[in-house]
Amino acid sequence: MSTIPAPLDPPSRVLMGPGPSDVPPEILQALARPCIGHLDPAFVEIMDQNKGMLRQVFGTDNAMTLPMSGTGSAGMETLLVNLVEPGDRVLVGVNGVFGGRMCEVARRCGAEVVRVEAPWGRALSPDAFRARAEGRRFKLVAVVHAETSTGARTDLQGFRELADDLGALLAVDCVTSLGGIPVELDAHGVDAAYSGTQKCLSVPPGLAPVSLSERAMAAVAARRSPVASWYLDLSLLASYWGGQKRAYHHTAPVNMNYALHAGLRLALEEGLPTRYARHQLHAAALRQGLLALGLDLPVPEAERLPQLTLVAAPAGVDEAAVRAFLLQQVGLEIGGGLGDFAGKAWRIGLMGASCSRRHVSLCLSGLHQALRAQGWKAPHDPLSAAAGVYEARVAP
Ligand SMILES: Cc1ncc(COP(=O)(O)O)c(C=O)c1O
Secondary structure, three states, rough: OOOOOOOOOOOEEEEEEEOOOOOOOOHHHOOOOOOOOOHHHHHHHHHHHHHHHHHHHHHOOOOOOEEEEEHHHHHHHHHHHOOOOOOOOEEEEEEEHHHHHHHHHHOOOEEEEEEEEOOOOOOOOOHHHHHHHHHOOOOOEEEHHHEOOOOOOOOOHHHHHHHHHHEEEEEEEEOOOOOOOOOOOOOOOOOOEOOOOOOOOOOOOOOOEEOOOOHHHHHHHHHOOOOOOOOOHHHHHHHHHOOOOOOOOOOOOHHHHHHHHHHHHHHHHHOOOHHHHHHHOOOOHHHHHHHOOOOOOOOHHHHEEOOOOEEEOOOOHHHHHHHHHHHHOOOEOOOOOOOOHOEEEEEOOHHHHHOOOHHHHHHHHHHHHHHHHHOOOOOOOHHHHHHHHHHHHHOO
């Protein structure tokens, strides 16, 4: 006998993990607007507006800037499958999960992959890349700007010069950085970047904004072999996402593009500098609160991302039980550690709409309760420590 499940009733959560982040009502309302045809002139206008707003958030004039249909990983694959051909040599920074994933995708594209390793939780530098390059030429240098698996930020300064020295294009993973810290593709001379919607843009997962320079698109045009993925082939997508007359390629997820439109408008209305300052402020308050709880933050201060904080679970504390307590008793999601930090750390996100004083306070008090339940004695009051940061900022 067939059964019909009850109507959907997902729980309401406060999302402070590594993504997705809380989705504001304006964006949820945009998702619920009427679906129209993907070649309807009204939708084509929305596509054009999304491209324009993405350029502003990415800090670029790149004509080839668009949201790929798929999650952040589709953005990663788009860049690699278009820019890398069998036999090409690529130099990839690996200081966490996502650098490792780029290596695997590049390997599947037939590349000769050279890994530049840094300890998990540390940033990478152009010097580390240069040392691993050992004077060889490369097709592509790839780096993760904001490593979500550890909360480490790699400064993009100096990577253009490095890529020029190696004769390479420069590709950057901006999945967790876009909308949370400055990305500024053109100022940093980045040739190709990809992102995702569910982190600091606070749009549900489902689209992967990408941006490619003229130099990167010239490399796509000069390929010796066709792009192995038909779906992700940018030369085919160019006439779906650009030009006077749009040619059908695939059916873009219409309502997800509405959501992206709403999310980008919110980011630009807030103002990017204000948005970045908001992430810095609440991250500073969260960290003071965590230190007051007696917890260690393994990423060195100068390399920390404001939108994601790695917190070491103290010896004797069951990290999974703390996360379960927060989810069940407080309705709050935080992330567990990955790779080197699996079972040993938490990842606390302050991304987009999930970055507010309310979020910081809820997380600190929930964590305090969860730790107390396991016998942990906090040396100081975390909420007072966080309040100190807010008071210092608003004082003249
Ligand atoms: C830095 C980074 N790159 C790539 C991805 C992959 O994105 P998605 O999970 O949306 O496919 C993620 C997702 O967390 C990420 O944080």
